[in-house]
Amino acid sequence: MTRGLEPMLDPLPMQVLSAVLPHMPVLLRTGARTLGDVRRLPRAGITRRFDKSLLRALDQAYGLQPEAHLWVELPESFLTKLELPFRVEHAPELLVGARKMLLQMCGWLAARHAGITAFTLHWWHDSMRSKDAGTGGSLVVRTAVAMRDIDHLFRLLSEHLSKVTLLAPVGDLELAATEVHALHEVSASLLPDTVLERETVGMLQERLAARFGPEKVCRPIVGDDNRLEWICTWRSASEKRPRKPGPPSRYPAPSFVLAEPLRLSVRDGRPQYQGPLKLLAGPHAVEDGWWHRDEAKRESHVVVRDYWIAWSDHAGPLWIYQTRLESDSAWWLHGSFS
Template sequence: MLWSALLPSPSAGTAPPTEAAPQRALATWALQFTPRVALADEAVLMEVAASARLFGGRRALRERVWGEARELGVAQLAWAPNGLAALALARAGIENGFQRPLAALLDTLPMDTLSAVRPHRLTLEHIGCRTLGDVRALPRSGLGRRFDQLLLQALDQAYGTAPEAHDWVALPEHFEERLELMARVEQAPALLFGARRLLRVLSGWLAARRAGVTAFTLRWAHDAMRARAAGEGGEITIRTAEPTRDIEHLCRLLGEHLARVKLLAPVGDLVMVRNRGAAAA
C-alpha cells in the first residue's frame, strides 16, 4: 500500500484549512491521481499504489503531487503504508515513511500526531508518556480499561496491525469552487493569483473526468464595506478554441482578460464555475 497525507498550512493564503471548502477543493484536485481519496481531520489522504505507474512511478508521482500541492497551500507531504501513519508523519514533518521500519518511525513521534491520543494527552503525560512508542508500550489491558477503544484501534491501524476504514470522497458532478482571499484585492490583474489556485483544482477535476474545458467563469464578490454604487461584484467568462485542462494556457487567457477589467470595489471572494456543456472527453 502507498498512502500520502497532504497537510495544509494554517497560513496558506486563504481561509483556515480546517474549514470544509478548502479541504474539499484539495480533495477534488487529488481525485485526478486516484479514486481512493479521504478526508482526515485537517488533512487529505490518498492511496495511490495502484495508480503510481500511470504517473511514471513513485518518484515522478511524488514530484508531480508535491509541485502542484504547494500551489494549493499544502505545507507538508508524507508517504507511508497506511493513511493514519502518513498523517502522523506529516504532522511531525517527516515525509518518507519507508526509510525505516514503520514501527520504529512512529514510536519516536509526539503523542499528539495521532488524533485519537489527543483527548488523553494530559493523563498520558502524567504517567510518563511522551511519544507514541511510550503509549504503545503500556499494557493493552490497562489502555483498554482506562481509555476509550478508539485509542487502541487508532494505534493498531497506524502501526498496520488492523485495517483502516475510510469514507471516499466522491467526484462532484459539476465544478464550482469558492476561494476566500486573505487580503482584499483592488486591481483586477491581482485576482489571477487566487484564480490560479482555483484553476489548479479545476484542472484536477477535469483530469479525473478525462475531460477538457471550453468555457469557465470567474466571479468575484466585493467587500462588504463597498459603496452601494459598486454593486455586489462582477464576473468574466473565458472561452477556449478547443477543450483543454492546461493550466498555463488557461491562466494566460484569464490574465489577458483581467488586464482589461476595472474593479469597482475591493474584492474579498472568488468563485470559479465550469460552464455546463463546456467540457468534452
C-alpha cells in the first residue's frame, strides 16, 4: 500500500467514495464513519456482505489496484433531434436551431476522425396544420469532398434553405449524417494554420513578447545536462538561442518525471513498487553537477546515480535509480514511460 495515502484518506468521511453510498445504512450500523473505519473492516466480511465493487474501489483509492477507466464509445451513426423554442414559418429561420445540431455533428465527426459528404435535415410540422401540408419535409445537402468544416456546411445549408418554402409552421428538427468517410489528416503544428500563413512561430513569439513583456513569453530549452531535474530550463523567448545540446543518450528518457523522486522500499535486495520490480536494462551511470552549487541554500547538487529501466506488473515500465554516495544505497522512483 502507498504509505503516503493512508493519513490523508483515512480521516475522510466514507461517503466521499461513491461505491460506499449504496451500503451507507449498513455501514453506519457497524459504527463506520470514515474511510479508515471501512478499510479496517474484515476484507472477507466486506466481500460476503457487500458486492466486490466496494472492496475494489477501496483498493483503487489506496493504490493497491490500478484504476481501469471505461473508454467513451461513440455511436456508429449520428442522429440528433431538437425541439424549437418557437414555431418557425420561414425556412431560413431554421438555421438558428440547425447550427446547434451541425456543431454536434462536427464534434462527432472530429472524434471519429471522419468527414461527411452528405447530411439530411428533417423538419416536422406543428400538429395544428392543414391536412394538405403533411407531417414535414427534408433536405439533403451534399459536398464534393469529405469535410467537417462547420462554417462551410452552415453556408451550404443556408443556400439550400433559402429556396425552400414551408407548407406549415415547424416545431421540431432532426439532423442525420448520411454519408460518412474516414479522413487521413496530418497536424503539423499546435498553432492555427491561419496564424502560420502570416508569420512564423519565431515572429509570433516576438510579437507576443513585445505586447505582454519579454518575461511573460518563455520557451523550453533542452540542454546537455545528464541530470533529469535540470535537463530542461525555461528561457525568455527574446533571448538568443543557446548552442545545440550534445548527442542524445543511448538510453531512453522517461515520458513523465516526478517533481520529487519517490523512495522505494527494498525487500530481499529488490526494490518494491506495488510489488517487486524486475530490472530490465541498466545500469546507466550518471555523475554530474559537481559544479552546481546553490549558495542561497548552501547545498550542492552533485548527482551520482545508477539508473535502471524496471518493470512493474501494475505500473508498467519505470525509470528508477540507486544512489551511490549515500551509505544505505537507497532506490528511488524518478519517472515512468507512456
